[in-house]
Amino acid sequence: MSTHEEVIVIGAGIVGVSTALHLQEMGKSVCLVDKSRPGQETSFGNSGNIESSYVLPFSPPSLSKIPSILLGKNTSARMSFPSGLKSLPWILKFYKESKKETLIENGRNLRPLLELSVDEHKLLMKGTDAEKYLCETGRAKLHRSETSFQASSLERDMADYYDVPYEVMKRDEFLEREPALNPVFEKAVIWSGSARLSNPGKVVKIYAEKFQKQGGEFLQGEVTSLSQQGEGWQIKTISGEVFHTEAVVICVGPWAKDLLRTVGTHVPLGLKRGYHQHFNASAALNYNITDADCGYVMSDMEQGLRITTGAEFADINAEPNPIQIEQVLPYARELMDFGKAKEGDPWMGSRPCFTDSCPAIGEIKGRKGLWVNIGHGHSGLTIGPSSGRLLAEMMTGAKTFCDPTPYSPDRF
Ligand SMILES: Cc1cc2nc3c(=O)[nH]c(=O)nc-3n(C[C@H](O)[C@H](O)[C@H](O)COP(=O)(O)OP(=O)(O)OC[C@H]3O[C@@H](n4cnc5c(N)ncnc54)[C@H](O)[C@@H]3O)c2cc1C
Known part of the structure; x- marks a missing residue:
């Protein structure tokens, strides 16, 4: 099987679907690939808060x-034993990020994505059935x-x-x-100022349907490896399908660390x-x-x-x-x-978290055409749409609505 789209977005949770929609609206031809159906994983099971009011990131419990x-x-x-023990280095780093000044700085870095969050959801859901799931009492x-x-x-x-x-x-x-x-x-x-969704998984599904109605392609398949081929990328799925594309965006939430390992890229993502x-x-x-x-x-x-x-x-x-x-x-x-x-x-689901509570949004250094939008932690339902907009602006060379530096995938 092959696709001729300019961009393949891997992962159809709130982050991938929002990214695909924004890229599409900025003129890119996009194929969205997921091992399951859209909005069935972490984006399905959360508490439904569109928490634009977060001013401080989640901090670890007191000592x-x-x-x-x-x-x-x-x-x-x-802490689950023994598997949780593998998280100890990540947890220690998380404690280091919990000093008051650092928390305030990390909170400030996240604000631009949060400030747009309710409005960005409203834009994506405009004219669709998703509107009936939005409650603005927060x-x-x-x-x-x-x-x-x-x-x-x-x-x-x-x-x-x-x-x-x-x-x-x-x-x-x-x-x-x-x-x-x-x-x-x-x-x-x-x-x-915050809002909530009374069926987050359904809302993501409706956003994905909108993407398809507007001409976007959705393919079901589990991506097992990525490799750079000349100016573009080759993607293989578990059932042996091979896709070629100019650029790839990885939006696989808690599975990002494993998928990026296939291209030799390490991201310190905790769960x-x-x-x-x-x-x-x-x-x-x-x-x-x-x-x-x-x-x-x-x-x-x-x-x-x-x-x-x-x-x-x-x-x-x-x-x-x-x-x-x-x-x-x-x-x-x-x-x-x-x-x-x-x-x-x-x-059960897993929040994909970096210790500074900011997502990683951007192109991987030294891997032209390989982009990520991952690590949305406790706020992915909230900032999925705004982070999708930011990534699409970066990929298309448009003026970005905020400075993307705090979200650089190379900051770790
Ligand atoms: C209990 C709980 C409560 C939460 N409450 C809130 C809340 O109230 N508000 C809020 O803003 N956030 C909340 N969150 C966080 C939020 O749900 C996540 O940050 C967000 O859903 C992450 O979205 P995502 O698109 O990155 O990941 P996901 O929704 O997990 O999507 C990733 C997609 O990638 C696909 N995928 C994975 N690997 C592959 C592969 N190899 N090939 C193809 N496809 C693949 C998966 O099938 C999946 O569809 C909560 C999380 C939890 C666990």
Whole structure:
């Protein structure tokens, strides 16, 4: 099989589909390749936040929490043995990036992609069925004590600095907005500039359909190797198909490290696995709820009440361990009354993360025509569309909407 498109985008999650759409709209002929169907992997299972209000990247848990993490008693983060031990060098680097000044700088670097995020989704979904999955009430973060609220003051200070809107509410005031919750928290912070999707996987699927309707080609196949051939690239799939193209964009999320290894390129990508499960809920939620103290998010999805967990350090192929979701359920049930799980086993996926919380967007040095858009961490659903725009602007030589230097794939 062959394709004559100028660009092949590998990976049809939110990042690959957005990249393909932007390249197409900037005049490139594009083929999108995925081992599965669009939006079936990490972009399917997240919490649905379009979190334009993030002003600080996720930082590692405080050192005092390490014993509880190692003992498997922490609900926000978990180390899986033995496969998670391979992540230790990455975790140490992550701790080095968690100094206040570094966090502020990394947060500043991510802002241009975040600022455009809600508008970029609106542009991609305009005139499609995806519009019905967008809710603009956004996210509320609940604190179970005043101490917990005070501990997150840097986040609000930075929000003030960037003019990012938020509202602080006492428990009873917030319960009027969100009557389905029980009064087990002290304060709520509503991040009013953010939005949410009530079926992220479906939205990615609709974006991919739009790409195809506009003339883009989608091929199903697992890419096993890439090689430079003269001025272009040759791509091979597991079933022996070979494609030739001028340029390749790798958007395979958590699988990027393995695929780039086939061309001798190393990227220090770490993985934070996470789980979700859907439950029957008797009432709808008006916001996505983050329980700041217990390490989970509750989202009202088309499939039911979705509960998503924090980070598990484990190999991408290690057996799933549903204990992380079991551990947060008692806290979630304190906060809201809901019924049984709708499916047997929880879903599991991996956040593809760099220690500075910024993605890698650009051409690989010394590999002309090999581009990446990877490592979107906790915010890929949010910044997939804006990072797709940036990469397309870089590839086509257009003026970029922001300085791409902080996202250089050569920065590590
Ligand atoms: C529990 C959890 C909650 C989250 N919550 C949020 C949230 O609320 N908001 C937010 O912004 N982000 C959130 N995230 C992060 C977000 O989901 C990810 O950053 C984002 O989905 C990554 O998108 P992607 O397109 O890079 O990867 P993916 O969606 O995983 O897409 C990669 C694609 O590449 C394909 N692929 C892989 N290897 C190959 C190959 N060799 N050949 C062909 N195709 C291949 C896969 O099939 C897949 O379709 C969350 C993540 C998790 C795990």
